[in-house]
Amino acid sequence: MSYRPKAFVYRLFTVAILGTAAFVSPAAAEVTLDVLYTTPGTFNTLQQDLAKRFTELHPDIKIKFRNPVAGYEEAAQQILRDQLTGRLPDVAFNGINQIGLFVARGLGAPLDEFIAKDGGVDKLGYYPTLAELGKWKGKTYGLPFAVSTPVLYVNADLVEKGGGNINDLPRAWGELTALGKKVESSAGAGVTGLYFQWEQTGNWLVQSLVTSRGGYMLKSDGCSIAFNDAAGLWALKTLEGFGKSGMPNLSLAQARQSFVAGSVAILVDSTSYVAAADRQIGGRFKFRTMAFPLASEAGRLPAGGNVAMVFATDAARRQAAWEYVKFVTGPVGQTQMVNLTGYMPGNEIAVKQPDMLGGFYEKNPNHKTSIAQLPVLTEWAAFPGDNSLKIIEVIKSHTEGLVTGRRSAEETMPVLVKDVTALLPACAGR
Template identity: 80%
Template sequence: MLDQIISRLGLALAGAALMAISVTTARAEVTLDVLYTTPGTFNALHQELARRFTEANPEIKVKFRNPAASYEEAAQQILRDQITGRLPDVAFNGINQIGLFVDRGLGAPLDGFVARDGGLAELGYYPTLAELGKHKGKLYGLPFAVSTPVLYVNADLLAKAGSDVSALPKTWPELLALGKNVEVKAGTGTTGLYYQWEQTGNWLFQSLVTSKGGRILKPDGCSIAFDDANGMWALKTLEGFGKSGMPNLGLGQARQSFVAGNIAILADSTSYVAAAERQIGGRFQFKTVAFPLAATEGRLPAGGNVAMVFSKDAERQRAAWQYVKFVTGPVGQTAMVNLTGYMPGNEIAVKTPDLLGAFYAKAPNHVTSIQQLPVLTEWTSFPGDNSLKIIEVIKHHVEGLVTGKRTAEQVMPEVVRDVSSLLPKCGG
């Protein structure tokens, strides 16, 4: 599939590839050890990008580890690798995990490499997205596949309820009411609205908080900030989903139900857009719509993953940089977008007609993510040794809300207590 996509880009893409890759001086052959996640989404893409990179850089080979199922699983593996001394040279990690690694002395700063190749602007990275790869003032990751939360809409089901995408409500209570109307009109087996609450454990919880103008952590980085009116609003919204009778589905279950035509409105990551379009195959009208902002100062956490260099050897770092620069550059990002629904981190790719310019002109469902670029903010990383455990704690509490077992008033003090107890003490 990906071979066909890239072949259609033609000679212009091949020429761009040669310009995008800096030719390294002759050195001994290096084989990079690379780890990525989510094989169902990324297997074909990474294999193809590695093949194309090696063709242009024959002195650098790429060997993939068995991919991790999730960002959290990959993070656990890398932390184990630090103990055994078997770190990958390059890894594709969740944007929210940069701090987790850097605070443990992992990850090579990329500032020097970027400067030697002309700077972030010259290389084409969106400033907003490149900023997400920084930690404590240094650049450690470059955007490979960035996602934003959006609404997936089955326009045919909306029509049965006398509505259409252009008139879609802008608030969650109104969306829930529309969903219930769809369920009445469409009949048994239809879900009016489904919110992918469990995605990466806390991303769509964070999305609600920041869409209201709230924060997850205070500026000190180690104190809870969602124990306020914005956080309570987010918890009550999740409680509302549970009270509406929304089923509790797994991530894959919900997506398969949507493409089967059984969910009218699905709140999900843009990462699934391309796959959804292929699986729907025109059986119903599928549209994406921007995620609702509940306040004028509302923002959305940028999801997805960045490419990081973990090599400690200088020669391997140089080779790893060449690979990172390629996969996050115009050609790598063009292939990535064509296969997935993720947002590219490289503006050159988007503005070049022979790369992604023509693609976006014909792919409105993918444009929604690009349009949300001005409101993107950080996907908060929890500091300290309990970073990954905190994600699981939040997921547990949110599940109590969306299953109707708990109320927001019950959950707020408990989630604040549990997360706070796992955070490091400021200055300690």
């Protein structure tokens, strides 16, 4: 990659991160950007901090946040309603899997011209692999703000009490489940050996099983299902196995609270929770993150998290929105994002600068697991058409049937294929 001379970058961003105006916009009419984000428990403090830093650098641009919504599906529904009422936000932080949903409806501004005018993806510092996740049909509509990968959260004390070796954990789900049962036997009532966060937004961890086996959710045409194969059936059987093991059916929040309370030995979850888990555990037990098991040499993991998108329609507001997106996805914004969450940064400059994240990962190894999985990331599949959000709910419902033992994998697959196919549009390609 090509960057500005190191000394220049160091001086520029050191000044910026201290909040001093390294760049002040030329005098212009004041613009107030309407901004929507999700998951307030994770992002409230970060978003407020970034807005303050940005407006210190750009006093002619103000940030007005909408009330944040719970998750990516809720944000998508709100934006689609806003399109009907003409009240779209200027900037929104959306799930990586939702870009196509918006673009198909004429929403979202392509960012390629802005990127080119500011030197290109390399000069701005974005990891090429992660920048690609923001593209749809060859154009860039989103830039990586907070990227997550699936990992294992491990209570080393419980695992070792159950006879496991924290430095040599099994790499197959059946063996991990068996280890979890040993932990339950040794720890007694109230402890869960393994919990898989199957209800993650956008069927993300369900997709992770499919892709970790070398499978795909959609065919290359982008609008025909591909999970009705051996990899897909393996994923469903794995979910069924969790249910048969006696895994309780918890909400995402309940499972996380149980883990930090010390009553779950292995939690399969997003890296987005790492910083919060570290704070909440507070050293009460040994906590480690470990890579999500790949079940095939061709295995990949879908990149989760969100991208910053521009929905502003007039030229002046789009320019102001671009400045904000560039800041929050740039070195300063990404440094703050990593420090306050467990997400992976999309900007490599932040990772390499010694005064930013240069030494962060050596001091915080639980965050390093996500970065290590960068080479195996793939897309988080988005279902096309008007029923995209309905399909997510359909898959979620069938998954719950598997983990609660209501239906087997063999029974589920044909019904799941039928229900999803019925909601897909006529194939038009991507």
